[in-house]
Amino acid sequence: MLLGRPLPTAQARHERLSKRAGLAVFASDNLSSVAYATEEILRVLLLAGVGALGLSVPIAAAIAVIIAMVIFSYRQTILAYPQGASDYIVAKDNMGTLPGLTAGAALLIDYTLTVAVSVSAGIAALTSAVPALYPYRVVLCVGAIALVAVGNLRGLRESGRLFAAPSYLFIAGIGGLIAVGLARHALGFADGGPATPPPPGADQLAPLTAFLVLRAFASGAVALTGIEAVADGVTAFKPPEAQNARTVLLVLGGIMTTLFLGTTVLADLYQIVPRDQETVISQLAREVFGGGAPYYYIQSVSMLILILAANTAFADFPRLAFFMARDGFLPRQFGNRGDRLVFSNGVVILAVIAAALAWLFDGNTHALIPLYAVGVFTSFTLSQTSMVRRWLRLRPAGWWWRAAVNGAGACTTGVVLTVVAVTKFADGAWIVVLLLAAFILTFLAIKSHYQDVARQLSLDGYAGQPEPIDHTVLVLVGDLHRGVLDALQYARTLSPAAKAVYVELDPERTWRLEEKWGLYGMGVPLVVLTSPYRSLLRPLLDYIDHLSARPGPHVVTIVLPEFIPARWWQHLLHNQTALLIKGALLFRRNVIVTDVPYHLVH
């Protein structure tokens, strides 16, 4: 039911994406993590001293292997769900309601954090290049979120044209950085010494335990975020959709692995030490290019792609809400794709929560990362486990190796999830665990309400024709004027036995009214109710009770003459008596209140 203006992009959805455009659209979500994943590994390792930073390369290599496994796993999923393979749907389909809801809750949290993390990292790219802006980073984050939200409210959506340039410029920029960096190092142009002095307090080091290495690994694992986006959006591709999506996913995976490994190796070669006020990518670009235009180019495209990554979350959120609402786990309104009001509310809620997160965590990407990874790996693991169950159940051709691919993916992401949850629990992962539980309970409560309503309204067991209803029509009057005459006339068409009811607050006014009634009252009987306590409502309610006391089914219609001022501010000049009467009678059974409007002309 389209009650607002239909969304202008209702048609735009049918403009399918070519492989090239698709790569650009899904790249922002996938590749943007290259801008911060290496840094997250280095930050944890730094706790054990500058000497431990070299471990970043093997850790990144391990993550690259996991990326490859997950990509192959999701290529299977795309084949099985060419209509769009949201982790929520895949998990619910194959494993049942509770795993599905868990995946759904994880994804909703994930989308919110995508906005907060990506924007924080994008602003970090900006403040690295312009350090004077560093103290204003929280304001800049909130401003950027507001900008993206307003863009979405005004109809900006994912479109190949918007994304193409930044995505390819980012790939070219980071690719060039890696190539130039490696070449300079190979040719011996790069000086050997540490690019930045080690931070103070290097003597208070943590021991380099296996736990610390696992924490570093868990931090770097955020590189995987966004992989599921291609599988979600299969239907956006040109036919053959599934085949195109699979190709794009493979190419994207290749590019991402290259860029991520490349920057990690480069950071190691150039002995980059992470610092609070400048990102690792910024330090690298400064070292490799020595500042100047190429440096600012890298920072600009990093910022741009990160903010576009936030933008994708604004498109993913309503899509998932639609699926969950269709199943009765979210308010039904989200099931109206075209309902502008609901869409706007969704955008505003997402923006407010993300901005609150950016503010609470001081615009600090690193502080948000522990929250981010839990949701992502929960939905990965559930989705791939579901695929294994699907292959085992359906057993199509090649089911055993398909199950093996998804199984390997599920095991790997399951292990990563455990590592992330354990090593990051105290850093904030516990918040997400609590939120997951709260979300799932809410989904179940909503579903239970809808089922209950359906039961109450159901006609199952409804027995035949009801007996006729005894109907009383009362016109509530406070005076006799043209508006009241309209109401009286209307009431008589409802029932020839309609009566007017007047609550007496001042006997002298009653007397004047009765006189007028004789002249203009159209023969409708006027019932005068006395009000010892000068209350308007009490005598009316008593009278209705008196009428309702008769046996058999009955209904009382209260006709309220109401004049409608021509301008909004004029409403302030009139007693809102009608509103109060409607409020008082709303919850009384067998009483129906009807306004008869009388339109004033100016």
Add this chain to the structure above:
Amino acid sequence: MLLGRPLPTAQARHERLSKRAGLAVFASDNLSSVAYATEEILRVLLLAGVGALGLSVPIAAAIAVIIAMVIFSYRQTILAYPQGASDYIVAKDNMGTLPGLTAGAALLIDYTLTVAVSVSAGIAALTSAVPALYPYRVVLCVGAIALVAVGNLRGLRESGRLFAAPSYLFIAGIGGLIAVGLARHALGFADGGPATPPPPGADQLAPLTAFLVLRAFASGAVALTGIEAVADGVTAFKPPEAQNARTVLLVLGGIMTTLFLGTTVLADLYQIVPRDQETVISQLAREVFGGGAPYYYIQSVSMLILILAANTAFADFPRLAFFMARDGFLPRQFGNRGDRLVFSNGVVILAVIAAALAWLFDGNTHALIPLYAVGVFTSFTLSQTSMVRRWLRLRPAGWWWRAAVNGAGACTTGVVLTVVAVTKFADGAWIVVLLLAAFILTFLAIKSHYQDVARQLSLDGYAGQPEPIDHTVLVLVGDLHRGVLDALQYARTLSPAAKAVYVELDPERTWRLEEKWGLYGMGVPLVVLTSPYRSLLRPLLDYIDHLSARPGPHVVTIVLPEFIPARWWQHLLHNQTALLIKGALLFRRNVIVTDVPYHLVH
């Protein structure tokens, strides 16, 4: 019409005040200005140097003469208006609408400024005694206003008991201060030198022009504020009301003149120089008592009586609004004395504006004074001029000397008004002049709206019986369930020709509905409207237009089955379709929308 809980003080109003209690109640408004009037004179004179401060005594004497004239003038007014002589009523009665509205606007502004000025001065009494609180004076002002407002919202009103102690303690305190101070000076205990060093920059003096003296006089004239309160509240006294009120007014005037002249003379004798961070009264008390308990006593009762003075404005404001609403110049709701919601709104509005003033003017009494005096003297002058016209018109016994008394009062306050407006124009009096004009225009617009409504609703010239109305009843259905059955049954009691209307968004659902309809539809015809653009509203509006195209008077009733969830949050889980349909049809003539509620049980 009492739609909220009746005010608990509705009875309390009948507890009439004895002379002694009445003196206490009206003292706060009258006498509180003693706490700052002398200081205002001194501050202006100081511009011309410490040597000019001696002029304060003759200026105060002139003001005392004016006080006496105004008091005698108002004693006449009380005799003429024993039912309560608001300046608004007196001016409107005798001089017509525009002077009445001017007095009304002046009073409304006056009450707002009473709150801001009295609270600022009260907090100044506090921060003089506890200088550490001086930087927090704005917060303290806002807090005190909030406190008084909350007290009023919770039913605190003017009562003799509340006021008696602070008023008499204040009179005793200031009286004691003057007596001890004069005695100490006469006995030579007071040292001759200046109590405080002259402020720096004493070389950049303004010349002591007549204009400066007039400005000092205009500043001191705020001592007159509150005199009109006794005349307003005549009915609060025990019988004989007018006689008692006249006596109280005379006694109050005597006390006020004594205290005001006394403090001014004392400030002169002790060579007090006004300072920003300590009030003149505080300096005086410190000099006379040398600190200690008597000093803190003076400061406490000053603060108390000033805050009580603010409290009276909260009682005066709704009383005046009642009179003006009764005449149609303010929203009709203010005419319901007992309407708690309206009363609360009035209190909140008054508190918010007064707090904003205190904040804008930095909790600085002196900055607010120029705004204050214009309103006060405008209403004084209008009220007394009106009395002159009244005596000239009615000519009762002794009319000529009565007219002379009021005439002298009017001339004096008129001259003061001119002096205040001219000398204080640039200091802020211009704001009040603009506000007066804006208020008067608003009053006239409101009145004009009410008159217009009355004309449109009037039955004058209404001709006889109308022709019968052609009535169509349509039940708008989206499905067939128990709620819809109730609505169908109800519709059939309205008209045996009632029809159901269904807007088809999905042909398959139509087919299922038609099947159900055959089983349970009670024989009501089902009209299916197709919707090529998937809009619910458009086909419905077109169908109504089609029905309305027939000649003759007609009305269409749209019956909306609506289920009412049992808990408020469940509303969020349902489409507010009914609300949107009502919104869309609200401004269509001859269409009436009726909800038939179906109450869900949990």
